[in-house]
């Protein structure tokens with residue numbers, strides 16, 4: 270049973286690839302994307318193609334040994350992707366990119382793992398840096414081994430990033446967050462010493478993560494995502510005025526209930 274149809278996966282990959290290029294996360298023909306289609310089948314970007322003009326034909330289907338099933342010449346970093354899938358059966362998408370600020374941190378021998386932005390901590394935990402391996406070398410798969418088991422976002426020393434997710438959009442958002450962490454940390458460093466999180470603040474973050482996990486908030490009528498109190502109440506695809514009104518009332522009741530129970 271396929272996890273996602275090949276047609277849908279190709280369309281999604283083309284869209285995310287173009288987004289990566291527009292945001293400057295890759296240049297020229299750099300970077301590569303992949304999606305797990307089902308058991309032993311992966312869709313991977315073709316070698317030597319610019320992600321800014323990626324089409325649904327610029328992809329290759331391969332098996333878990335990197336052997337081509339459909340298409341021509343897989344990306345040179347396919348082994349890196351396959352290693353991530355092998356080590357993380359829970360993920361369905363992998364993105365390798367070259368986010369410039371995150372790479373700059375490794376050039377300066379600085380570590381983003383120390384970046385303690387609460388939103389980044391809540392979504393990614395820490396962002397470790399894997400040891401140096403030459404781009405496109407088999408060693409690349411080796412150096413991520415111990416880190417990718419525990420982390421969804423890694424920096425590859427003086428090379429780029431690796432993010433994984435439950436789907437391609439999820440992996441892409443993690444790439445955005447990783448570069449955002451580098452951007453904010455760089456700005457903070459230029460202003461002075463970085464203010465870390467105190468043990469009390471870390472406890473608050475852990476409590477917040479626990480709260481978000483345990484409470485069963487209503488779901489968006491349009492996209493089905495839980496409506497988090499800390500985020501925007503409705504997604505951009507939200508439905509009609511009446512459904513919004515009904516959900517606003519439901520949310521107001523929920524907030525009252527949470528306050529009454531002393532959960533906030």
Ligand SMILES: [Zn+2]
Nearest residue numbers: 300404428429
């Ligand atoms: Zn690369």
